Structure formats: structure tokens, C-alpha cells
Amino acid sequence: MSYDPIDHDFERGLVNRRQILGDAWVDRSLANATGFNADFQNLITRFAWNDIWGRPGLDQKNRRIIVLATTITLGRWEEFELHARAALLGDAGNRLTPDELKEVLMQAAIYAGVPAANTAFSHAQKILSEIGTQIGYAPIPAAPAASSHPGIGRQARSAGKPSLHYTVRTPRNGKAPRHTIVLSHALGCDLSMWDSLANQLAGDCRVIAYDQRGHGSSDAPAALYGIADLADDAARLLRELDSGPVVWIGLSMGGMVGQELALRHPALVGALVLANTTSCYPETVRTVWQQRIATVREHGMEAIADAVMARYFHATFRTSQAATVARFRQRLVSTDVDGYIGCCHAVGMVETTERLQQIKVPTLVIAGELDQGTPLAMAQTLADNIPQAQLTVLKNASHLSAVEQPQAFADAVTHFLLAL
Structure with missing residues (x-):
């Protein structure tokens, strides 16, 4: 009997992790691993990034949205910033536009609460100010009183x-x-x-x-x-x-x-x-x-x-x-x-x-x-x-x-x- 030295669950998870978070972030995480957290890095790569992100039942864009909504609800702002930034900079097939990210935050305001959405908007705006030129986004001044529901239009x-x-x-x-x-x-x-x-x-x-x-x-x-x-x-x-x-x-x-x-x-x-x-x-x-x-x-x-x-x-x-x-x-x-x-x-x-x-x-x-x-x-x-x-x-x-x-x-x- 031969022994395959490659841990395929880990490698598949690593592929998904790189697709979603980008090579730079994953390379830093792996490089910073120590005897204290290496087991944890192995665990999340196999179970989160392979067992969950590797399931074909939902596409990667929808899984991004679920993670963003969950981190807003739980107030895990470091994770929210990580996934929001990655979503905005992602591959064409799974990235979110700023308007799509806004819709996630608007829905979170109803289901997770206005304070959580308020904090999420603050974090998202900071990210957009940092990477706006990379994604071709320039915020346009707008008056809240002139805002209209996009599904109804200006009346x-x-x-x-x-x-x-x-x-x-x-x-x-x-x-x-x-x-x-x-x-x-x-x-x-x-x-x-x-x-x-x-x-x-x-x-x-x-x-x-x-x-x-x-x-x-x-x-x-x-x-x-x-x-x-x-x-x-x-x-x-x-x-x-x-x-x-x-x-x-x-x-x-x-x-x-x-x-x-x-x-x-x-x-x-x-x-x-x-x-x-x-x-x-x-x-x-x-x-x-x-x-x-x-x-x-x-x-x-x-x-x-x-x-x-x-x-x-x-x-x-x-x-x-x-x-x-x-x-x-x-x-x-x-x-x-x-x-x-x-x-x-x-x-x-x-x-x-x-x-x-x-x-x-x-x-x-x-x-x-x-x-x-x-x-x-x-x-x-x-x-x-x-x-x-x-x-x-x-x-x-x-x-x-x-x-x-x-x-x-x-x-x-x-x-x-x-x-x-």
C-alpha cells in the first residue's frame, strides 16, 4: 500500500481560501503560523475552506454575502473588514460591487439591527476610501433627503x-x-x-x-x-x-x-x-x-x-x-x-x-x-x-x-x- 503525502483536504481548502481572500493574505497567514496556531490554520483551511467553501450548492459570491451578514450580526469587525475588502477586490466571478455590498448592509440593518449596520457602513466606507481607485469607485456626494428606493424610483x-x-x-x-x-x-x-x-x-x-x-x-x-x-x-x-x-x-x-x-x-x-x-x-x-x-x-x-x-x-x-x-x-x-x-x-x-x-x-x-x-x-x-x-x-x-x-x-x- 502506498501513502500519498499530500493532504488533499488541506490543498483543496487552500485553493478556495486563495480564491476568496487573495494570495497575499493567505501567504501572510501561513508565514506567520507558529507552533501555537498552526493547528488552527490547518483546521480552518480543511473545514471552513474545503468542507464548506468547497460545496457546490452555493456559488462563491453568495457565500461571501452569507459571511458578511454573519460577521455583521456577530460584530466580528476584523473578519468583516477582511471579507469585505476581499469581496470588493475579488475575481470577476465572485466579487461584489460597492452597490451590492451596500445592499448586504441595508438588509443587515433590518435583521441584525441598525447599530450593527451603522458600524458596518463605517468600516465599509473606510475600505472603499482605501481601495476605491483600484476598483474604479469614486463616491458621489448625495443628500439623504433626496434618496429614493431603487426598487420604486424617485416619486x-x-x-x-x-x-x-x-x-x-x-x-x-x-x-x-x-x-x-x-x-x-x-x-x-x-x-x-x-x-x-x-x-x-x-x-x-x-x-x-x-x-x-x-x-x-x-x-x-x-x-x-x-x-x-x-x-x-x-x-x-x-x-x-x-x-x-x-x-x-x-x-x-x-x-x-x-x-x-x-x-x-x-x-x-x-x-x-x-x-x-x-x-x-x-x-x-x-x-x-x-x-x-x-x-x-x-x-x-x-x-x-x-x-x-x-x-x-x-x-x-x-x-x-x-x-x-x-x-x-x-x-x-x-x-x-x-x-x-x-x-x-x-x-x-x-x-x-x-x-x-x-x-x-x-x-x-x-x-x-x-x-x-x-x-x-x-x-x-x-x-x-x-x-x-x-x-x-x-x-x-x-x-x-x-x-x-x-x-x-x-x-x-x-x-x-x-x-x-
Whole structure:
């Protein structure tokens, strides 16, 4: 029987230790070992760095985050500094950016306590001041009062009347935005319907979401609106924000507004995504919209809520995602009655079919396979009449396709944006 002189557990652990902490630190630790602590160095190299860090169940970046959170919680600041510095200077595959480190510290403030996070921020800022030039990081002065939640964006209201509530997310990569994107919601919804997509797109884009008049926190004038009114609202907002040409992503009513905006204010639109929408309803359907207005006037929003949910979501989704449906139902019934009636009139009277040829920008038309509100034939009309249009049909999606099939919707949008 032969004897292998190499302790493979130790050597494997040493490889992981070097990958995470760097050669310089590991070389110093090994060089400083004495008869008093050599056994301990051997123990942590085999058990921590091989038995734990060598497990493939989590990648090294996630294990870094766990160690940082644990050392913050325990107040082991020497270990925190060691692992924070190593994380910021690590290999491309496992390093943390300063923003990612900040998110670890923000989460620790909730689960480990504000005092612990406060100390962690102090240590992290010291490290960043020392190594900032090495990692291309330069802190930018910022006022705490102007801080905004990155998953929601900066919130404000537009000038003029009606005043529109809106949010702006800036690119998380810190670079100039690849596009400015506007997200325009469906009837009876609000800007929160776009949260998932907005946060995906905000990785490298500036993303504006807003509440249409009569919805959410925007003004709700007591009048019957037209789609042209809603398009002019959007134009005023975009000019106020100095947006330049935008990629307009609108679903249902939002898609109708996008068409009209491209026709009335073409300089503001660089591309269109028109989802689950139409350019016109037949007269029989217009009558249905007028009946809905009459019902809401007489009996309020609750009287139409269940029927609207049946249109927005297919039966399987309503059963399997009852909490999501309940959230959208609550949003619908809490919508201002005057605002809803005004927008109902605008939607029911939409008419852009004869002008679609005038839309001169790249356009993605998205249809839901199961959409009863704006069936595939309506999407086909848009795709056939807009010169640079392409059509994508989402499987197992009804009217609110971005909610029922969020990843498929996001994939279609992302693929479209890559070609712009």
C-alpha cells in the first residue's frame, strides 16, 4: 500500500481560501503560523475552506454575502473588514460591487439591527476610501433627503393640470442610460403593475412609470376623456422630464395612448411596444363600454369588479394566483369613479386604425393567446398596418399578459430592445 503525502483536504481548502481572500493574505497567514496556531490554520483551511467553501450548492459570491451578514450580526469587525475588502477586490466571478455590498448592509440593518449596520457602513466606507481607485469607485456626494428606493424610483408629480404622479428609476449600472423607457398601464390599474419589468429594465435604462389621469395618485378631472387627452398628458410629462425620444411600453389603455402619442407627438417616440391593445373597437363593443360607464355611475366600481377580473386573467391564473387577482381587484375598486368613467370613454372611443401607416418607428405588438378583451385579430391589425411592426403572441396569457406571464413578456421586450 502506498501513502500519498499530500493532504488533499488541506490543498483543496487552500485553493478556495486563495480564491476568496487573495494570495497575499493567505501567504501572510501561513508565514506567520507558529507552533501555537498552526493547528488552527490547518483546521480552518480543511473545514471552513474545503468542507464548506468547497460545496457546490452555493456559488462563491453568495457565500461571501452569507459571511458578511454573519460577521455583521456577530460584530466580528476584523473578519468583516477582511471579507469585505476581499469581496470588493475579488475575481470577476465572485466579487461584489460597492452597490451590492451596500445592499448586504441595508438588509443587515433590518435583521441584525441598525447599530450593527451603522458600524458596518463605517468600516465599509473606510475600505472603499482605501481601495476605491483600484476598483474604479469614486463616491458621489448625495443628500439623504433626496434618496429614493431603487426598487420604486424617485416619486414626484408633474406640473400643470391634470397633475400626474410618476416615478423615475435611473440605471443601476451608474452609466448613461441605453434607452429612456416609459411604462403606461391598463385601465383600472396603476404604475405598480410594472414594478417587476421596471426593475429589470432599470439595470441599464432610465425608466419612467406614471399613473394615467383618473388613476392612482394622479388628478381625476370629472369629464369624459379622449385618447388624445391622455396622449397630450403624456407629452407634457415627457417634455417636463426632458426625456428625448422614448421607448413607449403600453398595455391595453397604455398601448392606445402610445399609438396616439406617436401620431400627435412623433418627436417624443423612438420605438413602441403595444401590448394587449387595439386601434379600434367595433360598434357593438363600443356599446358595451357605454353600458359599463352607466353601471359604474349607478352602482359604483364594485359592480363591475368580478367581470373585469375575468377579462384580465384566465380561469387557471385566477385560481392559482388568487392573491395577485385580489390585489388588482382592490386597485380597480379603489379607482376614482370620475377618473375611471373618463378613461372608459377614452378607451371605448379609440380610433387610430386609419392613421397607423403614419407611425414610423420600430414597433413590437404583443398579444395574449387567451385575451378576450383585445383578441389576436386586433393585434394583427396593428402589426399589419404599422410599417415597422412585428407581432409576438404569448402563450397562456390573457389581457394583463405582463402580469400573467411576466418573464415571457420581459423576454419579448428585451429581445426587441436589443435590436434598437
